[in-house]
Amino acid sequence: MSQSWDARADAHSFYGFTDLPTIHDRGTVVLTHGHGPYVVDVNGRQYLDANSGLWNMVAGFDHPALTQAAQAQFARFPGYHAFFGRMSDQTVMLSEKLIEVSPFERGKVFYTNSGSEANDTMVKMLWMLGISEGAPQRKKIITRKNGYHGVTVVSASMTGKPYNSVFGLPLDGFIHLTCPHYWREGQDGETEAAFTTRLAAELEDVIAREGADTIAAFFAEPVIGAGGVIPSPDGYFQAVQPILKKHGIPLIADEVICGFGRTGSVWGCQTYDFIPDAIISSKALTAGYFPMGAVILGPDLSDRLQHAADMMEEFPHGFTASGHPVGCAIALKSIELILEGGLLEQAQALIPRFEAGLEALSHNSNIGEWRGKGLMGALEAVADKASKTPFDGSLSVSERIANTCTDHGLICRPLGQSIVLCPPFIMTTAQMDEMFEKLEASLKKVFAEVT
Incomplete structure (x- = not known):
């Protein structure tokens, strides 16, 4: 077909829980496969999926036993x-x-x-x-x-x-x-x-x-x-x-x-x-x-x-x-x-590093709160930290952060004024560091644009 993958998706797919202005501006990311905590699109571009798919791909995308x-x-x-x-x-x-x-x-x-x-x-x-x-x-x-x-x-x-x-x-x-x-x-x-x-x-x-x-x-x-x-x-x-x-x-x-x-x-x-x-x-x-x-x-x-x-x-x-x-x-x-196979122990071992990474990012003047439990966490964006005032909804701040993360090869989820992370249990410490580095760069870029 002569049409691009995102055009084909848009022509025949009805999107659920999707920010439609993002689709209109950026198109659909069409994926072909995954390995470990990464997914790969039709253009061969790789993304670290910090959402575990939709909270669920805790063993990554190609676990041989499964x-x-x-x-x-x-x-x-x-x-x-x-x-x-x-x-x-x-x-x-x-x-x-x-x-x-x-x-x-x-x-x-x-x-x-x-x-x-x-x-x-x-x-x-x-x-x-x-x-x-x-x-x-x-x-x-x-x-x-x-x-x-x-x-x-x-x-x-x-x-x-x-x-x-x-x-x-x-x-x-x-x-x-x-x-x-x-x-x-x-x-x-x-x-x-x-x-x-x-x-x-x-x-x-x-x-x-x-x-x-x-x-x-x-x-x-x-x-x-x-x-x-x-x-x-x-x-x-x-x-x-x-x-x-x-x-x-x-x-x-x-x-x-x-x-x-x-x-x-x-x-x-x-x-x-x-x-x-x-x-x-x-x-x-x-x-x-x-x-x-x-x-x-x-x-x-x-x-x-x-x-x-x-x-x-x-x-x-x-x-x-x-x-x-x-x-x-x-x-x-x-x-x-x-x-029995060590996935829970892997998750438990990652939790202190995960919490430390969230806490470090919460020092940003436009992050009002970090919160989480175990290997799930969120950073809440605010226009004013002292008063907990959110950004004006028209700025779509969390969507902009998530889209910027995608540009950096990281998938995370916008929820309200928050960015949510729920990494796979198989993530390595190096991959977790990669996740926080890309998220930090995205936060700095977007907050510079909206403040």
Whole structure:
């Protein structure tokens, strides 16, 4: 074809979560392959991907053990479902492994194709549970502003981002509490402990206002990811979980981003020292090598949902590719690599250098805050550091930084006024230094242009 790759992409592709002015000005970066933490475009240009794809490619883009696991399973049994009392042996083994490595003493697993679908499925499970237990009014879902839980109609309603208003969402009954971002949401003179106390009081007030018997669950990411990498304030889950337990409201940990090592522990809930009632998993579950999500149910919800399903003789929900044998084989290998093959230890070893690099860049007069947990972090751009005043939105500062990084051969993600980094676990110290050097050069260039 005579057209360029980016013109061909623009002619026939409808972009999601993409800054369209950037596409109009710069075109699409069309990639052909990757190696280690790098991806390569159609022109042979290499980029260090500091996003791990989309939080998920923790083992890089060409890990031989993962591709071999996929190839072997494709040759052995390339596809099946998990309906009608049939499922692959790989599906059975993965469910066993997920409960084994979970914080639960026992439980059950249900598979989806994504984290969005897993959150959506969890809500359907909770609504079914309410009806089966004689409480059909128990349908409301509590999340937090800036929290991200997916893009289906239900999971987008859970997501506390204003852009969902273009779809007429959220649906009724989805309640968004204050974002737990102490730097931005804390009041003048308020300590972090007092901020946590205020958030817990807000939860108690909302439960009293709405009625505990109308609330199906509280969903929370241990670290808010796509809302800008917002770690939970000190003592947050220790403050909110007793309130939820008192009112019989399940706590669901959305570990789509945090799970399998991103926070430095296997699970984000372990990093923050709490045990939820269920875990939502995806992304690093398969190291990004296959689309898969999972609802991991703890013992109480497992028992109650099993009883509800037994009463109607089935759980009328599922997806054609639920528990796909190739995806399950890859997930088993991914978990092995993370927990036994050294990937988690590699991530943990990188964390001090990662935090030091973020802290060093935060001394820039136009960086208001660095924040992060484990191997995920963000730098928030501000026009004025003392007052925390953001740049005028028309300047598109974070997009400009991300685009300048691309020009330097670095992929990072703009989120609001922040630049987000979530490097692969396989990154070397030299590659991490490369990441920060390119980011620093990009920050200096853009801030010189806009200040």
